[in-house]
Amino acid sequence: MKPTPFDMETDLPPIPFDERHCRLALALKDAGLPWTPHVGCFVWDFDGHLKVSSPFPGKVYFILNLGHFLRIFGTLDRVVESLAWLPTWHQARLLCVKLEANPKDVAAVWTPELALSPGEELLALYTVLLKTLQDAGKGKVGRP
16 A cells, blocks of 8 residues: 655644754754654654655654664664654653753743644743753754
């Protein structure tokens, strides 16, 4: 069966990832965001390692079968090295708790007055996570 690609014109996106999310996810990776690849994660193939086309735009993939990614990359460490994790809203909120992000920063992401779109709210959570990692001194030298 031939896969049916995601159609930006007619399909509702399962998650609001665009170039801004991907770039910020790469900054999170560079800042030391902890991640162990597992089923249920969205990832961005920033260097184009995956030769199979993605059903999602922008080289975004979903890990449905971790074994497939391990066959391509060989080890979990190579998966982590080669891809940028795109945490979902739920994963980003859990990370805020796990990394002890400032509760006021997290609470400021959503207020009735602000009412951000889902994509903007996720960007705001990524920004809180990046600030948390940088404040904790876990940051690494960024990419050139």
